[in-house]
Amino acid sequence: MQIEQTNLPGVVILTPARHGDTRGFFSESWNRRRMQEAGITIDFVQDNHSLSEQVGTVRGLHFQSPPHAQAKLVRCGRGALYDVAVDIRRGSPTYGQWVGVDLSFENGRQLLIPEGFLHGFVTRAPMTEIIYKCSDYYAPECDGAVRFDDPEINIDWGIDPAAAVLSGKDAKAPLLREFVSPFVYEAKA
Numbered sequence: 001m002q003i004e005q006t007n008l009p010g011v012v013i014l015t016p017a018r019h020g021d022t023r024g025f026f027s028e029s030w031n032r033r034r035m036q037e038a039g040i041t042i043d044f045v046q047d048n049h050s051l052s053e054q055v056g057t058v059r060g061l062h063f064q065s066p067p068h069a070q071a072k073l074v075r076c077g078r079g080a081l082y083d084v085a086v087d088i089r090r091g092s093p094t095y096g097q098w099v100g101v102d103l104s105f106e107n108g109r110q111l112l113i114p115e116g117f118l119h120g121f122v123t124r125a126p127m128t129e130i131i132y133k134c135s136d137y138y139a140p141e142c143d144g145a146v147r148f149d150d151p152e153i154n155i156d157w158g159i160d161p162a163a164a165v166l167s168g169k170d171a172k173a174p175l176l177r178e179f180v181s182p183f184v185y186e187a188k189a
């Protein structure tokens, strides 16, 4: 498994090995022991899987508040997407900053997003499937969203934002500055 750091500490790109043969390939998409050896000790409890039919579908930017905050390990099961994490931990040196990574069936990359980050993605291919592990169960009362095209965050989604395919919830999400983030940065000793 290859591990790459991003410009946001804690947000990490993982690329598990693929064992190819005449049939195709085999890959361990999650191995808790190997992750622990790499210093990643997250206890995932729920797996999510969604399909987005159209290119330019945007889901996000989403979070779950404490006490049901979620870390996520995201991969693309089919197609291609651009996955984005935004640091919203109050007091963080990288508050408001974002990182985006291309995840596709072909490249097999996974993005690890810790608690305290917004998560969202845009699809780059039709019929794109995303699969992600979560460290807490879905808690609708803690579910929240920030506008994907918030000009202060200024994410380059690679699409015309006016043409994005959105849910009703995401279309009316607030700007980052319109709410107080429920996450507080905890500096590592």
Ligand SMILES: Cc1cn([C@H]2C[C@H](O)[C@@H](COP(=O)(O)OP(=O)(O)O[C@H]3O[C@@H](C)C(=O)[C@@H](O)[C@H]3O)O2)c(=O)[nH]c1=O
Pocket: 048, 050, 059, 060, 062, 063, 072, 119, 120, 121, 137, 138, 167, 169
């Ligand atoms: C997130 C979630 C939704 N649902 C239901 C609620 C609703 O009826 C339907 C669709 O929910 P949403 O519109 O929130 O789905 P979606 O817009 O795909 O939301 C997801 O977006 C990505 C970016 C994330 O990071 C996820 O945590 C989640 O917020 O599925 C669950 O049953 N369990 C879940 O864990």
